[in-house]
Amino acid sequence: SAVISQKPSRDICQRGTSLTIQCQVDSQVTMMFWYRQQPGQSLTLIATANQGSEATYESGFVIDKFPISRPNLTFSTLTVSNMSPEDSSIYLCSVGGFQETQYFGPGTRLLVL
Amino acid sequence: EDQVTQSPEALRLQEGESSSLNCSYTVSGLRGLFWYRQDPGKGPxxxxxxxxxxEEKEKERLKATLTKKESFLHITAPKPEDSATYxxxxxxxxxxxxxLTFGxxxxxMVKP
Incomplete structure (x- = not known):
């Protein structure tokens, strides 16, 4: 399985600011996914990011709030914009081919004050 | 809409006390059912x-089984290091x- 790293591992931010989370994979992958895990909750898919195309967002998530970049086959970023305390969560990236097993990164713990 | 329900929400076992975790699901057409382990502060x-x-699969003390409506994760003689969220x-x-639709x-929690 691929080795996935995320930066930052954790951050504390002020409301109204934005944070960009990076996800780096040690091999080329077709699909990258971004998930949110709110405190005490399970994982919810935010969007799917394919290289060379616009990200596909799930219901309840919009590009203005969570812009995503996928400049190449090993890297993606997720920005959490205009943050509020409700955005405090763990943000996880995962990788996997079409209808294949997904492997997850270590996550980014975000606290918004 | 795909749905996944896991039970129980929490389970406390003594070391060596075998048990099972349940995952009930509804999906339009199942391509695959996945089990992950998540330790605090880490990714799945x-x-x-x-x-x-x-179908059945095993790994050390864990065995996963699948029916048309549910999956079980059987833990045999668990150790404290098996403590995690599944x-x-x-x-x-x-x-x-x-x-992926998660439960x-x-x-x-496995106590020594």
Whole structure:
């Protein structure tokens, strides 16, 4: 399985600011996914990011709030914009081919004050 | 809409006390059912994929089974290091098949 790293591992931010989370994979992958895990909750898919195309967002998530970049086959970023305390969560990236097993990164713990 | 329900929400076991975790699901067409382990502050770690009813997979003290409506994760003679949250997820066949739908998880605590 691929080795996935995320930066930052954790951050504390002020409301109204934005944070960009990076996800780096040690091999080329077709699909990258971004998930949110709110405190005490399970994982919810935010969007799917394919290289060379616009990200596909799930219901309840919009590009203005969570812009995503996928400049190449090993890297993606997720920005959490205009943050509020409700955005405090763990943000996880995962990788996997079409209808294949997904492997997850270590996550980014975000606290918004 | 795909749905996954895990039970119990939390489970406390004594070391060596075997038990099972349940994952009930509804999906339009199942491509695969996945089990992950998540330790506090970390990302989910992949354990198993099950594709069809009757399939079983084992890894150390863990054994996963699948029927048409549910999956079980059996833990035999657990050790304290098995303490973690166990997540179940389903993936549907078709264009939406990239998406994993997760259950709420079972938090397992194994006491020495």
């Amino acid at each position: 770690e992949f354990l198993f994929t099950l594709y069809s009813a009757g 997540l179940c997820a389903v993936q549907a066949i078709g264009n939406a098949g990239n998406m 709420g998880g079972t938090r397992l």
